[in-house]
Amino acid sequence: MTPNSTSDTTPDSAPVFRYTRHAQDGQARLGRVETAHGAFDTPAFMPVGTAGTVKAMRPEDVAATGAQIVLGNTYHLMLRPGAERVARLGGLRRFMNWPGPILTDSGGFQVMSLAKLRTMTEEGVTFQSHIDGSRHQLTPERSMAIQNLLGSTITMAFDECTPYPATHDEAAQSMRLSMRWAARSRAAFEDRPGYALFGIVQGGVYEDLRQESAEALVDIGFEGYAIGGLAVGEPHEEMLRMLDLTTPMLPENRPRYLMGVGRPIDIIESVRRGVDMFDCVMPTRSGRTAQGFTWRGTVNLRNARHAEDLRPLDDACGCPCCRQYSRAYLHHLIRANEILGPMLLTAHNIQHYQDLMAGLRAAIADGRFEAFAADTLAGYALGDIPPLA
Amino acid sequence: MTPNSTSDTTPDSAPVFRYTRHAQDGQARLGRVETAHGAFDTPAFMPVGTAGTVKAMRPEDVAATGAQIVLGNTYHLMLRPGAERVARLGGLRRFMNWPGPILTDSGGFQVMSLAKLRTMTEEGVTFQSHIDGSRHQLTPERSMAIQNLLGSTITMAFDECTPYPATHDEAAQSMRLSMRWAARSRAAFEDRPGYALFGIVQGGVYEDLRQESAEALVDIGFEGYAIGGLAVGEPHEEMLRMLDLTTPMLPENRPRYLMGVGRPIDIIESVRRGVDMFDCVMPTRSGRTAQGFTWRGTVNLRNARHAEDLRPLDDACGCPCCRQYSRAYLHHLIRANEILGPMLLTAHNIQHYQDLMAGLRAAIADGRFEAFAADTLAGYALGDIPPLA
Numbered sequence: 001m002t003p004n005s006t007s008d009t010t011p012d013s014a015p016v017f018r019y020t021r022h023a024q025d026g027q028a029r030l031g032r033v034e035t036a037h038g039a040f041d042t043p044a045f046m047p048v049g050t051a052g053t054v055k056a057m058r059p060e061d062v063a064a065t066g067a068q069i070v071l072g073n074t075y076h077l078m079l080r081p082g083a084e085r086v087a088r089l090g091g092l093r094r095f096m097n098w099p100g101p102i103l104t105d106s107g108g109f110q111v112m113s114l115a116k117l118r119t120m121t122e123e124g125v126t127f128q129s130h131i132d133g134s135r136h137q138l139t140p141e142r143s144m145a146i147q148n149l150l151g152s153t154i155t156m157a158f159d160e161c162t163p164y165p166a167t168h169d170e171a172a173q174s175m176r177l178s179m180r181w182a183a184r185s186r187a188a189f190e191d192r193p194g195y196a197l198f199g200i201v202q203g204g205v206y207e208d209l210r211q212e213s214a215e216a217l218v219d220i221g222f223e224g225y226a227i228g229g230l231a232v233g234e235p236h237e238e239m240l241r242m243l244d245l246t247t248p249m250l251p252e253n254r255p256r257y258l259m260g261v262g263r264p265i266d267i268i269e270s271v272r273r274g275v276d277m278f279d280c281v282m283p284t285r286s287g288r289t290a291q292g293f294t295w296r297g298t299v300n301l302r303n304a305r306h307a308e309d310l311r312p313l314d315d316a317c318g319c320p321c322c323r324q325y326s327r328a329y330l331h332h333l334i335r336a337n338e339i340l341g342p343m344l345l346t347a348h349n350i351q352h353y354q355d356l357m358a359g360l361r362a363a364i365a366d367g368r369f370e371a372f373a374a375d376t377l378a379g380y381a382l383g384d385i386p387p388l389a
Numbered sequence: 390m391t392p393n394s395t396s397d398t399t400p401d402s403a404p405v406f407r408y409t410r411h412a413q414d415g416q417a418r419l420g421r422v423e424t425a426h427g428a429f430d431t432p433a434f435m436p437v438g439t440a441g442t443v444k445a446m447r448p449e450d451v452a453a454t455g456a457q458i459v460l461g462n463t464y465h466l467m468l469r470p471g472a473e474r475v476a477r478l479g480g481l482r483r484f485m486n487w488p489g490p491i492l493t494d495s496g497g498f499q500v501m502s503l504a505k506l507r508t509m510t511e512e513g514v515t516f517q518s519h520i521d522g523s524r525h526q527l528t529p530e531r532s533m534a535i536q537n538l539l540g541s542t543i544t545m546a547f548d549e550c551t552p553y554p555a556t557h558d559e560a561a562q563s564m565r566l567s568m569r570w571a572a573r574s575r576a577a578f579e580d581r582p583g584y585a586l587f588g589i590v591q592g593g594v595y596e597d598l599r600q601e602s603a604e605a606l607v608d609i610g611f612e613g614y615a616i617g618g619l620a621v622g623e624p625h626e627e628m629l630r631m632l633d634l635t636t637p638m639l640p641e642n643r644p645r646y647l648m649g650v651g652r653p654i655d656i657i658e659s660v661r662r663g664v665d666m667f668d669c670v671m672p673t674r675s676g677r678t679a680q681g682f683t684w685r686g687t688v689n690l691r692n693a694r695h696a697e698d699l700r701p702l703d704d705a706c707g708c709p710c711c712r713q714y715s716r717a718y719l720h721h722l723i724r725a726n727e728i729l730g731p732m733l734l735t736a737h738n739i740q741h742y743q744d745l746m747a748g749l750r751a752a753i754a755d756g757r758f759e760a761f762a763a764d765t766l767a768g769y770a771l772g773d774i775p776p777l778a
Contacts, residue, residue, distance in 0.1 A: 056728040
């Protein structure tokens with residue numbers, strides 16, 4: 001562009017929300033999502049920052065792992081510190097010092113898993129806070145308002161996550177309620193340049209219901225599409241079968257987000273099936289329970305075999321934890337309940353997830369996704385390095 | 390030095406332990422201590438790394454605050470992970486990734502405050518671990534061996550910290566036992582270039598006993614001298630009176646260390662009386678209990694007045710916590726029991742302590758110690774900034 005040729009272009013000041021696919025290898029997609037708050041590369045893993053912090057990490061250290069977008073939980077934030085308060089404090093991104101894009105869930109999933117005395121109607125859900133027993137209501141309209149107050153880059157439609165197992169009838173009723181809520185979410189969402197609303201496909205493990213749900217959402221029209229109601233207890237093979245069926249139902253020019261997934265192996269298998277975005281508490285939660293993710297599977301650092309092991313947790317990892325500390329030291333920190341243990345291990349685990357995503361992206365770009373996946377899965381299957389003699 | 394003029398100089402490879410006084414303002418001393426593991430400037434505050442970690446901080450972040458030496462606790466480390474194990478793992482400095490000098494206490498103080506079923510004889514102390522009930526013995530010889538296994542740059546003589554209050558007789562008996570143990574510590578200490586053994590003056594609040602103790606220690610000869618048995622419950626004024634009496638009894642060409650002190654005000658008053666080194670759990674412990682140290686005194690961030698306060702904890706502080714986060718965010722993290730709360734607040738508190746020490750050193754260098762002390766104490770006395778209207 002020459003300096004004066006700006007007349008026919010969008011001004012730099014008007015951000016867009018846009019998914020661009022840069023390469024495809026089988027069903028696996030390499031892409032980039034532009035937002036009002038910066039771009040992120042896909043396939044992407046979003047670290048979970050439940051209550052306005054990726055637990056035990058500073059945001060600059062989260063960014064240093066390669067993470068470009070983080071997730072916040074509407075349910076937790078609406079209860080504490082409160083959405084209106086976060087808005088008065090400049091929004092969640094400023095509050096938690098995360099300059100990049102954020103995605104917030106709708107609150108529906110955690111209401112069902114954490115809150116007390118829930119009552120669900122067509123209107124929405126009323127419940128008691130698990131923190132102080134105070135009464136609250138979540139509806140599609142209130143969920144949109146809260147996510148707006150939080151300043152969320154990507155807002156999720158309010159839905160009911162259909163439990164597993166569910167009969168066809170139960171799954172159908174639940175899905176259709178979610179589709180009516182999806183339309184109300186769309187209507188209530190305040191459109192702003194560079195922001196997005198994602199719809200969520202439900203339908204349990206029933207192909208016809210997934211098809212009906214996907215069509216209903218595409219009719220409404222969303223900037224991205226999530227696949228909900230998976231990783232809720234169904235067998236791994238059942239989840240993969242539903243992905244095989246569902247991703248082809250989704251528009252090719254929109255990002256696809258598999259909510260709450262998962263283990264590294266789940267991510268690889270889902271990317272293989274055309275998923276672009278992931279979130280999961282596993283790397284952060286495991287960082288607080290002594291479990292480290294490595295290219296040779298998971299390692300329990302509480303185990304006595306590490307007590308005098310001077311080797312790094314993962315010698316193929318370049319994170320500060322692996323470059324500067326031994327397994328013996330991590331083991332000691334965990335045994336002594338020292339905060340530095342979760343700090344180092346969480347940062348390492350997020351690094352492993354981000355390195356996995358970067359590896360997947362590079363492999364798709366080079367048309368060697370299957371080789372990368374096979375090598376990586378074989379490494380995970382090997383198991384940890386042998387103990388010291 | 391020209392390349393060939395090495396014949397009359399100490400080779401670079403032979404480190405020394407040496408205190409050099411660079412300036413004095415009243416009794417306040419500006420100096421530098423060279424050691425086998427690098428130098429530190431005095432007056433110095435040593436963050437406490439009880440179990441091989443300054444709690445909730447990475448060592449590189451400890452160093453970034455300006456801290457040049459940290460403290461480890463012999464009692465905790467001998468019990469977990471064990472001194473022999475730390476030695477096999479390359480020593481405490483390598484284990485915890487702290488390349489600079491470390492000081493370890495002798496274990497005596499914590500045996501008396503934490504261990505169970507203690508029995509003290511002329512030989513030493515036997516006790517049960519507070520962690521697992523296992524039986525251990527600490528003697529001057531064993532304390533020296535443990536600190537040697539830990540690889541401590543500065544080893545503390547094994548002593549009994551005389552409780553407060555104590556009669557003249559009790560204090561005399563306790564002090565004389567400590568002096569016999571000091572001689573045994575000296576005899577058992579393995580002398581290595583650049584390492585040091587410090588003796589500890591006891592004697593309770595009795596001038597004649599402090600004098601007797603100081604003379605006994607100087608007769609034995611140590612690389613530095615600590616003042617023990619203060620900050621154990623006696624009134625502030627009593628502590629200052631003992632410092633007024635004791636520091637003039639100590640050699641001018643050796644560093645002076647006031648163990649376990651203290652609040653910023655205590656540090657200022659002690660530097661005024663000629664003390665060079667300090668340690669205290671206060672900034673780290675307070676960082677885990679919502680208390681922040683500022684140039685206007687301490688602030689309890691759990692207080693509801695901070696819930697919507699966008700101002701930094703201390704706008705005169707340049708630490709990452711104060712540059713990037715609001716009081717409102719810190720308040721939220723603390724209320725939500727998020728690990729990031731202690732992480733940010735501990736780092737800030739250590740920064741405040743190090744900034745105080747840097748301010749004291751600069752003031753002594755410029756001959757304006759009294760003005761700096763008066764200004765700083767006046768700031769602390771002002772109390773926190775008023776709440777937002």
